[in-house]
Amino acid sequence: MPDIVVCVKQTVDVYQLKPHPETLEPVFSQAQSKISDFDLNALEEALRIREKGGGRVSVVSAGPSINQLLIRETLAMGADEAHIISHPLLSTYDGRVTATVLSKLVEKAGRWDLILCGEASLDNSDYQTGPRLAEIFGVPHLAYVTKLEISDGRLKAWKSMEDGLHVASCSMPAVVTVGLEINTPRLPSLLMIRAATKKPIHEYRLSDLGLTEEELNPSVTLRELKALKVERRRVKLEGKPEELAEKLADILVREALAR
Amino acid sequence: METPFRETYALMPPGTDITMYIVLTPFAALFIYGIYRRLRFYGLETAWAEIFRDIPKRLSLMARYALLQRRVVEEKVAGLMHVMIYAGTIALFIGTALVFIDYDILRLLGGSLLRGDFYLVYEFSLDLLGLAFLAGLSILAYRRAVRREARLRPKLEYLLTVAGLLFIGVTGYVLEGLRLSINPRGWGGFSFVGYALSHQMAAIPGVDTRLLLYQSLWWSHALVAFAMVAMIPYSNMLHLFTTLANTYFATLRPATPGKMTTPFRLDEVDPSAEIKLGARKVSELSWRQRLGLDACTDCGRCEAACPAYAAGTPLSPRMVVQKLKSEMWSGGDRDWFEEGVLEEDEIWACTTCAACVEACPVLISPLEYILEARRALTLEGKLEKRKVAMLTNLARFQNPYGFPASERSSFLEELYSMGVKRADEVSEAEYLYWIGCASLYDSRSREIVRSMVKILMAAGVSFTVLGDDEICTGDPARRIGEEGRFQELALANIERLKKVKAGKILVHCPHCFNTFKNEYTDFGLEMEVVHHSQLIGMLLREGRLRLSRPLAERITFHDSCYIGRINNVVEEPRQVLSMASKDFVEMARRGRRSFCCGAGGSTYWYEVPRRERESVIRLEEAVKTGARTLVLECPYCLQMFNDAVRIKGMENTIQLRDISEIVAECL
Incomplete structure (x- = not known):
């Protein structure tokens, strides 16, 4: 009966982001927020483990302004409780800050055997949180997991790597990060989301976690965020098919050489 | 001539009547237990209160569909087969019941029923309907053994049932024949089948042999009949009773298959309830x-x-x-x-x-x-990914496509520049034109709106649109089973629609149409809902619209399920099209018997593993008519057939047009 903590991040829906026509900076105000896709896979995996072997599933989340409705969706999927903190300083962060704050929330969640995270976040794709949490707690960690099994208190994980499939195993407690391939997250129905109001969401202040504002200062700062501007050349070739092929080949060769 | 009378237990040893009732008892017990067990399955406690409600309407349904078998006879061969077996069974049952009354009741009271002319009519009718019974069973055997119709499943139970019925029918005649050969009667000719057989039976040497044969056949006839009756509640024969009950209670179903039940009300249910x-x-x-x-x-x-x-x-x-x-x-x-x-x-x-x-x-x-x-x-x-995506889109963007509202702004601007007004800009209008997600976001389906606007303006119809206030009706959510999300969208729409000063909603999407007409009524929306094919039909009838340039080319028409079959709008589009083209032809499957394009019930939004697309099957039917244009009345049909045309490479064979596009072209 492993007790599991799942880390979820509330991100901007990057598929809705559009660059400002002049500054090329993404216009965040036009995009909705959501739970990062990978984190839903992590939660789904936790729920499947619980369906087989029992245990408790807690969700932790930290951010500048956590939307309780989104947390309630994770509870509606089946998590038992949530521990969250909203602090304005968390609008700028790096992997170290995130992992530190989350580790404090994990402690609030109580006893745990397994921490599940998305391998990266939808918006920043830093791939930092999982490994850093494992470092903080001094436990083994398995990343990029596409299939996970638990037997006799040990984890067995299939990891999809560039050179092929790795199969690794480790004892618990441990941290596992998962990708989109591992499962299809269940979708809580509207009634489930409403019914999830019964489940507890524990919200903390910084001091509750024993943290100071200084500790939220990121070591890495974001200088600039801009969309790449790609424009087509819009060259129009005319002539007979044979001539066109000739011209096109010329252009392709020229462009390739220019690189 | 002696007065004709029914010879019950003739040629049988004395005491057969008592023995028969003793033998019958376990069969009767089995029958009664079986019926009781079935009633238990249905849960009669709750059903009981329902039985005496709405009786005239229910009896009429039962009479039309169960007793008179209106739909059974819509198919010629199967219908004839069933009616013959049905009539034969009823006749044989009534015949046996009359014998019971005659022998076990009236006889004891010193009376008699089966005698004289009545008895002769009785004998003649039973022999005639017995033939119908056997003829029906022969058609059944032919359909199953010779034609081997794909939809008829072979099953041992069915084989035994048919064998049992055949046995009862045939032995009935043979018994009659044997009896008349042993004991000829002046009125024997009225049992014309048995009478004819009696001459054959006379060829069996020795009256004693025939008598023995008669008595053993008599018992086997009785035993098989008892067994068949006893098996009714344990076999498919139970439909004798269940179809009566099912048609009787059919009023408890939603009035149309386009209306799903409303199991709760989102605005009334306790959020934390189980x-x-x-x-x-x-x-x-x-x-x-x-x-x-x-x-x-x-x-x-x-x-x-x-x-x-x-x-x-x-x-x-x-x-x-x-x-x-x-x-x-x-x-x-x-x-x-x-x-x-x-x-x-x-x-x-x-x-x-x-x-x-x-x-x-x-x-x-x-x-x-x-x-x-x-x-x-x-x-x-x-759910799998595609369904999750559609439902997530409905939750986040209030449309199944998952486009942000900004995606439709240029199209709405285009409509405004054509002179279309938003509902909040005008004091009153006759129609609210509900555009629907398909036409708000899909470029091909937008053509339907452009044509409709052209038609409405030409006919001088006053109408408005909701503009940015329009969100999905919730139909895809409800049909996929997400009742909560459907109701959330429905309640939001109804709140907006109630503020609109228009008496009627005009819709060109059959799915929106059905939801407004049949489902929003459960949530308090009472507005007249008009499909664009109906409105165009009315405008033409009233002369507010004239088709000055009807088409010369051959066209055919595909009924959308949710307009034709489910909401019974079948005539209007045909009237319109016969005016729009001099060469309007029909496909074999049409109207309420039309064949789905394959997009309904939310299947548009996810992959269904299939051997052949419904749309391709249907497209080939359309092409077979020789039509150059397939006319549609649904934006989703349009998209499905668009794919089918591309898959079959039929871009040059057949064109796809919405009914509004055809009419706008003829103006």
Whole structure:
């Protein structure tokens, strides 16, 4: 009966982001927020483990302004409780800050055997949180997991790597990060989301976690965020098919050489 | 001549009557127990209160569909077969009942019924209808053994039933023949079949042999008949009773297959209440739905009409009902999906086109069970990616495509520049034109709106649109089983619609049309709903619209399920098209018997594994008419056939146009 903590991040829906026509900076105000896709896979995996072997599933989340409705969706999927903190300083962060704050929330969640995270976040794709949490707690960690099994208190994980499939195993407690391939997250129905109001969401202040504002200062700062501007050349070739092929080949060769 | 009379127990040893009743007892007990067990399955306690309500309407349904078999006879061969067996069975039953009255009641009172002219009519009628009975059984045997119709499932039970009925019918005549050969009567000719046989029987040497043969056949005839009656509640023969009950209680179904039940009201239900939705066990069906399972005779008409079955998906509506029926009969109450009673793929292949509901002769709705199962599956939330994506889109963007509202702003601007007004800009209008997500976001479907605006303006119809206030009606959510999301969207729409000063809603999307007309009424919206094909028809009839340039080319028309079959709008589009083209031809399957394009019931939004697309099957039917243009009345049909045309490379063979586009072109 492993007790599991799942880390979820509330991100901007990057598929809705559009660059400002002049500054090329993404216009965040036009995009909705959501739970990062990978984190839903992590939660789904936790729920499947619980369906087989029992245990408790807690969700932790930290951010500048956590939307309780989104947390309630994770509870509606089946998590038992949530521990969250909203602090304005968390609008700028790096992997170290995130992992530190989350580790404090994990402690609030109580006893745990397994921490599940998305391998990266939808918006920043830093791939930092999982490994850093494992470092903080001094436990083994398995990343990029596409299939996970638990037997006799040990984890067995299939990891999809560039050179092929790795199969690794480790004892618990441990941290596992998962990708989109591992499962299809269940979708809580509207009634489930409403019914999830019964489940507890524990919200903390910084001091509750024993943290100071200084500790939220990121070591890495974001200088600039801009969309790449790609424009087509819009060259129009005319002539007979044979001539066109000739011209096109010329252009392709020229462009390739220019690189 | 001696007065003719019925010779009951003639040629049988004295005391046969008492013996027969003793032998009958265990069979009768088996019958009664079987009926009792069935009634227990349905849950009679709750049904009891229902029996005496709405009686005239229910009796009329029962008379039309069960007693007079209106739908059974719609098919010629199968209908004739059934009517003959049905009439024969009833005649033989009445015949036997009269013997009982004559011998076991009136005789004891010193009276008699079966004598004189009445008896002669009795004998003649029974011999005649007995022939009909055997002829019906012969057609049955022919359909099953010779024609081997695909929709007729071979089953040992059915073989035994037919064998038993044949045995009863044939031995009845042989007994009559033997009796008349041993004991000729002056009136024997009225039993004309038995009389004819008596000459053959006379060839059997020795009266004693014939007598022995008679007595043993008499008992076997009786025993088989008893056994058949005893087996009624344990076999498909139970449909004798269940179809009567099912048609009687059919008023308890939603009035149209386009209306799903409203199991709760989102604005009234306690948010933290325990949720139970749909069904994934027989016990979670209502007593009427369980009764419906038992009314199924396995005739296969629904399967033959089902587009998903024709397309080679795992779905057969007949098998859904039959599988649930045998699950109920096994007395267990297993989870359908965990225990493999049903496959999830079957349930998701349904386009909710209601062809099965239209085909069922005894008013079963296979669709109903499928939709209940979907609700249970969706409540659990374990859906595959495409369904999750569509429902997430509805939750976040209020449209199934997942486009942000900004995607439609340029199109709305275009409409405003054509002179279209928003509802909040005008004091009053006759119609609110509901555009629908398909036409708000899909470029091809936007053409329908452009044509409609042109038509409405030409006819001087006052109308407005909701503009940015329009969100999905919730139909795809409801049909996939997400009742909560449907109601959230419905309640939001109704609040907006109630503020609009227009008496009627004009819709060109059949799915929006159906939702407004049949489903929003449960949530308090009472507005007249008009499909664009109806409005165009009316404008033409009233002379407000004139088609100055009718088309010369051949056109044909595909009825959308949710307009034609489900909402019975069949004539108007045809009137319009006969005015729009001099060469309007019909496909074989049309009107209420049209064939789904394959997009309904949310299947548009996810992949259904299939051998052939419904749209391709249908497109080929359209091409066969020689039409150059296939006219449609639904933006989703349009998109489905667009794909079909590309797959078949028929871009130069046939064009696809909405009915509004045809009319706008003829103005």
